[in-house]
Amino acid sequence: MRGVPKDAREVYLNEKGEAVAYCPADSFGATDFERIMLFNENRERLLEFAAKAEKRGDGAVVVCIDVDDPTWVELVEVLMPGANWDQFRARGEKPVARGIAMRTGMQDIITKVYPAAGKLKTEGTNILVFAAGGVGIF
Secondary structure, X not given: OOOOOOOOOEEEEOOXXXXXXXXXXXXXXXXXXXXXXXXXXXXXXXXXXHHHHHHHOOOOEEEEEEOOOHHHHHHHHHHOOOOOOXXXXXXXXXXXXXXXXXXXXXXXXXXXXXXXXXXXXXXXXOEEEEEOOEEEEO
């Protein structure tokens, strides 16, 4: 398939790895539900982080990252180097990196890796959920 926009929300591939369809940036795809579910699973803690980030007043953002998502392995290592995620796996839990990060650079990462997410909001504290190969901005 030709003509898949760079900012496509999702690209669907056939068994040969060829693009056969895509979800436009202004639509809602299946992976968006995965990010919403991860947000909801971590909602209470993310809102606590958001309150702390808001008090700081320095434009910080809250991040929630599926540690096992291959798209975000490098980001996890940069934000939480050397963390022992196997302890969570050993307990049968899904490892999730959560915390506060500086806004600077996050928009660049989003634009480069998953432009369909759009722009960070200028009002309030952004909660960024990195999962399913993309980013949800809450």
